[in-house]
Each structure stands twice: as C-alpha cells, then as structure tokens.
Amino acid sequence: MTEPREIKTPAVVIRRFRLNDADRVITLFTQEMGKVSAIAKGVRKSTSKLAGHLEPLTFTSITLTRGKNLKIITGSQTIKPFLHIRNSLEGTAHALYYTELIYHFTPEDQPNPSVFGLLTEVLDTLDNVASPAILSRYFELNLLKYLGYQPVLRRCQDCGAELQSVVNYFSVAHGGILCPTCTTASALPLSCNGLKVIRFILENEFDLVRKLKCDLVLNREIQNISRSYLRYLLEKEPKSAAWLDELNTNISQ
Missing domain, CATH: 1.20.1440.120 (Recombination protein O, C-terminal domain)
Structure with a gap:
C-alpha cells in the first residue's frame, strides 16, 4: 500500500539534532507511524514559525510529507507544551x-x-x-x-x-x-x-x-x-x- 504524500498525526518530540545552519532533524514518536525522523527546514532561523512547536518533550500535531530520504515537517501545532x-x-x-x-x-x-x-x-x-x-x-x-x-x-x-x-x-x-x-x-x-x-x-x-x-x-x-x-x-x-x-x-x- 502506497504511503500518503501528506500525513498529519499527533506526536511527541523525543530528540533533535542540528543538520546544518538552518535545519534540524527531529525525531518524533507518533500515534500513526511510531518513531519517525524528519527534517525541519529553516527551524534554526529566528524567523521560523515551526521552532516553538518542535521543542523536545512537546506534544504536537505534526504534518509530514515524503522527502527524498527523510520525511519533511511542513506543519506543527502544539497540543500541550508540558510547561x-x-x-x-x-x-x-x-x-x-x-x-x-x-x-x-x-x-x-x-x-x-x-x-x-x-x-x-x-x-x-x-x-x-x-x-x-x-x-x-x-x-x-x-x-x-x-x-x-x-x-x-x-x-x-x-x-x-x-x-x-x-x-x-x-x-x-x-x-x-x-x-x-x-x-x-x-x-x-x-x-x-x-x-x-x-x-x-x-x-x-x-x-x-x-x-x-x-x-x-x-x-x-x-x-x-x-x-x-x-x-x-x-x-x-x-x-x-x-x-x-x-x-x-x-x-x-
């Protein structure tokens, strides 16, 4: 069965690391797919709208699309920040x-x-x-x-x-x-x-x-x-x- 091009699922951010000056690889544990590693493009820039929703230990609604190697995070909305x-x-x-x-x-x-x-x-x-x-x-x-x-x-x-x-x-x-x-x-x-x-x-x-x-x-x-x-x-x-x-x-x- 072909994976949908875009997937939206609840997820918890469990790990992240720097990919380059602008991007990070975010590891998520999702409801739909289990553990997933995905690229958050531009998230290290001060103008990024995604950055605050991809902090470690954040419970978020994540939108992913298929990339060449890793999935790409195209949207994220915090469900609970666990302050x-x-x-x-x-x-x-x-x-x-x-x-x-x-x-x-x-x-x-x-x-x-x-x-x-x-x-x-x-x-x-x-x-x-x-x-x-x-x-x-x-x-x-x-x-x-x-x-x-x-x-x-x-x-x-x-x-x-x-x-x-x-x-x-x-x-x-x-x-x-x-x-x-x-x-x-x-x-x-x-x-x-x-x-x-x-x-x-x-x-x-x-x-x-x-x-x-x-x-x-x-x-x-x-x-x-x-x-x-x-x-x-x-x-x-x-x-x-x-x-x-x-x-x-x-x-x-």
Missing part, C-alpha cells in the same frame, strides 16, 4: 529518561499505539504530580509489556512451580522469576511485597497505581529489577539514567 515538566529539573530528568528509552527500544516507522498512549499518559501525569517515583516504575514496567518483554511473575521460569510467599529471584536472562531452588548467582532477590507491587503495576491503570504506599526502600528494590532488565535488553545503561540517579540522590540528601 511544568520544562520548569522542573526533576520533571525534565524523568521525561528525558522516558523518551530515551523509547528512542532506543523502538524501530523507525513501526506503529505501536500502546507505547504512544503510555508516553502521552506519563508525560501528562508527570506534568501534574510532585513525586514521579512510582510513575517511573509504571512507565518502565508497562514499556516492557508493550514491547513484548513482560516478565513472567506467577511461576518459576526454570521448574515451572507456582511461586511461594518467600523471597524469590528475578533473572534478566530468563525474563522472569526463579524460585529459591532454581535461582542463579546473577539473579536479583525480590521480596514478597516487591513482587506484589510489580504485579499490581502491570495489571492496573495508573489511577490505582498512584495510590500505592511504596516507601523508598521498596521503590529502589523495584527500580533495581526494572532497570536491570531494561539494561540487559538494551545492552547498555541509558545516559539519562545516571543524571536521574544523581539528581534523586541530591534531592534525598
């Missing part, structure tokens, strides 16, 4: 972490409406909440789910036995839980409460998840599980994660 995120160092750090994960995990031109919905949901929520810790766990775990990497949390991934109410172990290589009998040296311990919270996050909407009583120790335990799994799949540590961790350390001091 609270932009004005908060903590909010910006979390949002950039979300968009970096999506940038690295998603292929070009492959629609994933669930990931798009997750991204717009967490950015909209982040724009209105004071503490984003549980929101980030919600994002990490649901991103894994929508990318096809949802961890197996009901039975041991080795022997198949139903998990008991004891400390079990998460194996990134197995993509799920190992029981105490089958655990390996590299598997991460996971408390009963930690396992319950991960299951709850994956099975419920954020309106319910946000009501969880998740203290600092429990949040760090779950973060260690989700981050380790993401790092294993990505085969590297997201750059924004280090900045986020440094910022969280300074906030907690």
Whole structure:
C-alpha cells in the first residue's frame, strides 16, 4: 500500500539534532507511524514559525510529507507544551529518561499505539504530580509489556512451580522469576511485597497505581529489577539514567 504524500498525526518530540545552519532533524514518536525522523527546514532561523512547536518533550500535531530520504515537517501545532515538566529539573530528568528509552527500544516507522498512549499518559501525569517515583516504575514496567518483554511473575521460569510467599529471584536472562531452588548467582532477590507491587503495576491503570504506599526502600528494590532488565535488553545503561540517579540522590540528601 502506497504511503500518503501528506500525513498529519499527533506526536511527541523525543530528540533533535542540528543538520546544518538552518535545519534540524527531529525525531518524533507518533500515534500513526511510531518513531519517525524528519527534517525541519529553516527551524534554526529566528524567523521560523515551526521552532516553538518542535521543542523536545512537546506534544504536537505534526504534518509530514515524503522527502527524498527523510520525511519533511511542513506543519506543527502544539497540543500541550508540558510547561511544568520544562520548569522542573526533576520533571525534565524523568521525561528525558522516558523518551530515551523509547528512542532506543523502538524501530523507525513501526506503529505501536500502546507505547504512544503510555508516553502521552506519563508525560501528562508527570506534568501534574510532585513525586514521579512510582510513575517511573509504571512507565518502565508497562514499556516492557508493550514491547513484548513482560516478565513472567506467577511461576518459576526454570521448574515451572507456582511461586511461594518467600523471597524469590528475578533473572534478566530468563525474563522472569526463579524460585529459591532454581535461582542463579546473577539473579536479583525480590521480596514478597516487591513482587506484589510489580504485579499490581502491570495489571492496573495508573489511577490505582498512584495510590500505592511504596516507601523508598521498596521503590529502589523495584527500580533495581526494572532497570536491570531494561539494561540487559538494551545492552547498555541509558545516559539519562545516571543524571536521574544523581539528581534523586541530591534531592534525598
């Protein structure tokens, strides 16, 4: 099926870089096409009408046309600028972490409406909440789910036995839980409460998840599980994660 010459779709600006003195390449995560890289011509000029609508972390309605190699951005109208995120160092750090994960995990031109919905949901929520810790766990775990990497949390991934109410172990290589009998040296311990919270996050909407009583120790335990799994799949540590961790350390001091 031939792609339409012009496409208009909701999108979030997740990355940009300079192409030349006048133009930029903008990476968008769109509702219709997934991740798309497109040229914004003249956007670096002070007279550009597009520039303000193509800032990173902007939710916009974008118009694209086919170019020789990359698509061309011919129009953009901001739907939501997420001003609270932009004005908060903590909010910006979390949002950039979300968009970096999506940038690295998603292929070009492959629609994933669930990931798009997750991204717009967490950015909209982040724009209105004071503490984003549980929101980030919600994002990490649901991103894994929508990318096809949802961890197996009901039975041991080795022997198949139903998990008991004891400390079990998460194996990134197995993509799920190992029981105490089958655990390996590299598997991460996971408390009963930690396992319950991960299951709850994956099975419920954020309106319910946000009501969880998740203290600092429990949040760090779950973060260690989700981050380790993401790092294993990505085969590297997201750059924004280090900045986020440094910022969280300074906030907690």
